[in-house]
Ligand code: C2E
Ligand code: MG
């Protein structure tokens with residue numbers, strides 16, 4: 001009897017596992033379909049220059065408008081897209097869309113997140129070069145956001161790729177800085193232009209001395225190494241005040257602007273530049 005129970009249990013778990021595997025397979029299928037059908041969209045979140053008080057660039061963030069389930073967050077589908085390999089065509093589509101859109105924002109740059117899987121595609125550099133050429137975006141207006149994960153397994157090859165990307169004339173940002181392991185040596189050994197301080201530090205600076213000190217140390221590090229520093233996830237006026245007082249170069253967060261459709265960015269750029277010229281005129 002107990003054996004039967006055991007077997008029953010075994011098959012219960014195994015069918016649950018099967019169900020989960022099937023659900024993931026369906027979702028991966030849906031992703032392929034959605035990529036072809038145009039159910040992915042790109043939103044853009046402004047990054048503000050604290051000194052010039054204007055939009056220096058925007059970050060491209062992909063969204064999935066699932067035909068039945070509605071909007072699915074990138075945190076929920078990027079890992080699966082990485083496992084099933086769709087991240088490479090999806091990431092290329094985001095890159096192309098972002099570059100083609102940013103061409104119209106005279107002087108405002110765009111940053112694009114690159115998954116480690118996409119980064120390790122042997123043709124990645126060529127594809128980026130082709131994208132710049134075909135869209136006509138000046139290379140200095142493109143920034144690629146890379147996380148430490150990219151540098152973990154094969155540092156020599158990663159260096160080669162990063163150097164080749166730099167030769168195209170674009171900028172490189174280390175995203176989510178402070179959440180990984182050996183960020184410091186990475187900053188010294190790889191050709192980054194920008195450090196993006198992870199939201200987890202920024203969200204605590206007004207309430208926790210330790211978090212503020214870490215942010216100040218990162219800002220000092222950026223200055224010493226000649227890197228620009230962006231703070232992610234700025235949600236309150238206090239955070240903004242502290243970051244400005246500490247000379248953080250750029251700030252990004254819901255306080256200033258949420259990720260927006262490209263048409264909204266068009267409007268925002270026009271609005272801000274007319275405000276700026278009014279200010280200069282008085
Ligand atoms: P990330 O690159 O660190 O992007 C910043 C995330 O923080 C975005 O979440 C953004 O909406 C969110 N955020 C910005 N300001 C605030 C704030 O003030 N408060 C809070 N709570 N959140 C804020 P999102 O769009 O959900 O993206 C999550 C992650 O998914 C991104 O983190 C990035 O790692 C990944 N991702 C998004 N788009 C792409 C893409 O096109 N390709 C790849 N490979 N990854 C992407
Ligand atoms: Mg990012």
Ligand code: MG
Nearest residue numbers: 175176196232
């Ligand atoms: Mg980040």
Ligand code: MG
Nearest residue numbers: 113147175176
């Ligand atoms: Mg992230």
